[in-house]
Amino acid sequence: xxxxxxxxxxxxxxxxxxxxxxxxxxxxxxxxxxxxxxxxxxxxxxxxxxxxxxxxxxxxxxxxxxxxxxxxxxxxxxxxxxxxxxxxxxxxxxxxxxxxxxxxxxxxxxxxxxxxxxxxxxxxxxxxxxxxxxxxxxxxxxxxxxxxxxxxxxxxxxxxxxxxxxx
Numbered sequence: 722x723x724x725x726x727x728x729x730x731x732x733x734x735x736x737x738x739x740x741x742x743x744x745x746x747x748x749x750x751x752x753x754x755x756x757x758x759x760x761x762x763x764x765x766x767x768x769x770x771x772x773x774x775x776x777x778x779x780x781x782x783x784x785x786x787x788x789x790x791x792x793x794x795x796x797x798x799x800x801x802x803x804x805x806x807x808x809x810x811x812x813x814x815x816x817x818x819x820x821x822x823x824x825x826x827x828x829x830x831x832x833x834x835x836x837x838x839x840x841x842x843x844x845x846x847x848x849x850x851x852x853x854x855x856x857x858x859x860x861x862x863x864x865x866x867x868x869x870x871x872x873x874x875x876x877x878x879x880x881x882x883x884x885x886x887x888x
Contacts, residue, residue: 722779722815723865724770725858726787726803729753731766732858735777736848738870745848746777748859763805770809782810783818783869785825785861820868825861828868840864 725732731751737744751769753762774782784807787800810817820828827833829843841853841860847867854860 722773722777722782723862723867723869724782724784724803724806725861725865726785726799726806727858728759728762728766728798728802729755730856730858731770731802731806732856732860732862733773734854734859734863734866735773735779736863736866736870738867738874740874743847743867743870745850745854745863748854748863750856750858759801763801766802767805767809770806771813774809774813774815779815781816781818781869781873782806783820783865784810785865786819786821818869818872820865820872825864825868828871829864 723732723734723736725734729752732748733751734748735746737746751766751773753765757765784803787796787803807817823833826835826840829835829847830839832839835843837857841857844850844860844863844867845853848854848863854863
């Protein structure tokens with residue numbers, strides 16, 4: 722399961738991966754109302770995350786590492802949502818992994834500075850979907866899930882390499 726963290730919208734993507742074959746199981750978003758107090762938004766994210774985990778029983782959860790650009794306020798809000806998602810996974814005893822946007826782009830497109838449009842099209846192709854997954858947060862979550870499936874099946878990782886970092 723891949724998670725694209727946020728506070729208003731948390732993307733999730735569940736895939737099944739066996740060797741080099743991947744197929745989408747479910748993707749979408751957890752949405753919280755803008756007018757809701759922060760604590761209630763976090764509570765909703767937590768409950769929905771727990772429900773997703775209980776429904777799909779993922780072997781692992783991959784979460785995007787935070788990248789602070791110019792808007793620190795947005796970054797802090799995303800960090801709140803990310804923390805709640807990590808807590809839900811930890812409480813359900815699901816192994817958690819984190820990847821930088823650069824790592825995900827490199828894994829999905831072969832180029833760490835790929836444009837958003839390229840990423841979304843590659844997710845569509847890799848999952849053999851008729852259309853690009855929407856909304857963007859769901860596509861990003863699917864990319865995280867694909868990224869982890871590829872890294873976890875890498876010979877570098879299987880042979881004891883430190884490709885994946887556990888949170």
